[in-house]
Amino acid sequence: MNNINITVLALLGGVLLAIQGGFNSQLSSQLKSPFQASLISFFISTLLAATVIALGSRKVPNWEHIKAIPVYLWFSGALFSFIGISLYYYTIPRLGISTMISLGLTGQMAISVIAGHYGWFGLNPEPISARRIIGLGAMVIGIILINKPN
Numbered sequence: 001m002n003n004i005n006i007t008v009l010a011l012l013g014g015v016l017l018a019i020q021g022g023f024n025s026q027l028s029s030q031l032k033s034p035f036q037a038s039l040i041s042f043f044i045s046t047l048l049a050a051t052v053i054a055l056g057s058r059k060v061p062n063w064e065h066i067k068a069i070p071v072y073l074w075f076s077g078a079l080f081s082f083i084g085i086s087l088y089y090y091t092i093p094r095l096g097i098s099t100m101i102s103l104g105l106t107g108q109m110a111i112s113v114i115a116g117h118y119g120w121f122g123l124n125p126e127p128i129s130a131r132r133i134i135g136l137g138a139m140v141i142g143i144i145l146i147n148k149p150n
Helices: 003-031 034-055 063-068 071-095 097-118 130-147
Strands: none
Touching: 003 034, 003 071, 003 097, 034 071, 071 097, 097 130
16 A cells, blocks of 8 residues: 555544544543443444454464463553543544544644654664654744634
């Protein structure tokens, strides 16, 4: 897959995450619980993923492969996902979707620049550069502009 297609998929992923945040924050408000909204969202997501796996032709990893995966990898992503998504559902109705998404993206960009610089999470290092710092600064300016009252 070429870079243009991957870029379009990444943008589509961002659009879909903003849309799901909007819908699930409504669910959270109706249920009066971001945790219950997260449970429902993750449960339905689990059913959808299981369906895709069941219909797909991918091989299931063997037991030796499964045992070789570090234990923390089975839980850490889910933990951070649960907390992060629950925070989205809690804060979107209080801040508004554009404010929450802009703040959330800034948090993601800041940690990704730091994690990339140090090669955290088993990723290839991507050194911090002046260009990246300017990009983060531009995002902060964008957040100020998005959140400034008219």
